[in-house]
Amino acid sequence: MTGRVVDALEARGGVAAARDVLESGVTRAALARAVRDGWAFRVRHGVYALGRTSPAVLAAAAHGGAVACVTALALAGIWVLADPGLHVWLGDKGRAHQHPGCRCVDHHGEGRATFGVVPVSDALVQAARCLSREGFFAAYESAWRLGLIGAADRVAVRSALPARLRRVLDIARGDAESGLESLLRLRLADRGIRLDCQVPIPGVGRVDFVLAGRIVLEVDGRENHDGPSKRHKDLVRDAAAAAAGYETLRFDYALVVYDWPLVEAAILRRLGR
Numbered sequence: 488m489t490g491r492v493v494d495a496l497e498a499r500g501g502v503a504a505a506r507d508v509l510e511s512g513v514t515r516a517a518l519a520r521a522v523r524d525g526w527a528f529r530v531r532h533g534v535y536a537l538g539r540t541s542p543a544v545l546a547a548a549a550h551g552g553a554v555a556c557v558t559a560l561a562l563a564g565i566w567v568l569a570d571p572g573l574h575v576w577l578g579d580k581g582r583a584h585q586h587p588g589c590r591c592v593d594h595h596g597e598g599r600a601t602f603g604v605v606p607v608s609d610a611l612v613q614a615a616r617c618l619s620r621e622g623f624f625a626a627y628e629s630a631w632r633l634g635l636i637g638a639a640d641r642v643a644v645r646s647a648l649p650a651r652l653r654r655v656l657d658i659a660r661g662d663a664e665s666g667l668e669s670l671l672r673l674r675l676a677d678r679g680i681r682l683d684c685q686v687p688i689p690g691v692g693r694v695d696f697v698l699a700g701r702i703v704l705e706v707d708g709r710e711n712h713d714g715p716s717k718r719h720k721d722l723v724r725d726a727a728a729a730a731a732g733y734e735t736l737r738f739d740y741a742l743v744v745y746d747w748p749l750v751e752a753a754i755l756r757r758l759g760r
């Protein structure tokens with residue numbers, strides 16, 4: 488019987504209401520035995536889970552719903568600008584339950600609250616409320632690049648967005664290599680500056696961006712570990728670009744995120760604006 492309890496929870500993503508587990512034909516006694524023997528545990532009154540369920544899913548279940556919004560995006564490996572905290576989808580009637588350390592952000596919407604993690608396309612629509620315009624744009628491009636939203640999902644997400652965000656999707660692409668690239672492209676587009684992305688230059692390789700056919704823009708991601716060999720490679724790359732007639736501007740995560748006015752001033756000056 489314990490096997491059936493585990494199967495029933497497994498089939499529901501590792502966490503479920505006791506009501507749903509019992510409906511699948513498991514007896515109350517079997518559920519109690521599975522808990523006593525350590526196969527499952529009680530998350531809160533009427534909700535049970537397997538021990539190996541992810542901490543975010545368990546915390547959301549304790550709160551009363553499913554991992555949602557920016558938390559679901561981050562869990563799927565999508566680029567999210569800041570630490571997302573725990574955002575929980577509670578359906579249309581679900582209510583938030585207090586639990587230790589609760590600082591959850593509630594999301595309500597059509598449907599009955601479930602547990603687990605909401606689909607990426609739903610999470611994107613929810614995140615439109617919690618992220619800045621550019622934070623949303625970067626997350627959307629990241630989801631697209633990771634292959635987590637297909638053409639039908641993109642249409643659905645778009646139609647669920649407010650008009651101001653729908654417009655921003657007109658310049659979204661599925662090949663942005665990092666969230667920083669997305670931010671940079673959007674911010675420059677806002678200034679009427681168009682970028683060519685992932686441009687191959689003979690003798691250099693692929694560069695992140697080319698502006699006005701002569702300025703190379705490289706953005707080092709936050710995951711890059713700086714070191715002497717990386718620095719040397721960058722210098723070789725910049726020299727090769729210069730030999731091919733390009734000037735290079737190189738920025739990193741901290742500059743783009745925390746010192747944008749300086750980055751923008753450097754770019755505008757080079758463009759002769």
Ligand SMILES: [Zn+2]
Pocket residue numbers: 555556557574592594613614616617
């Ligand atoms: Zn949210």
Ligand SMILES: [Zn+2]
Pocket residue numbers: 549550584585586588589590591
């Ligand atoms: Zn909570």
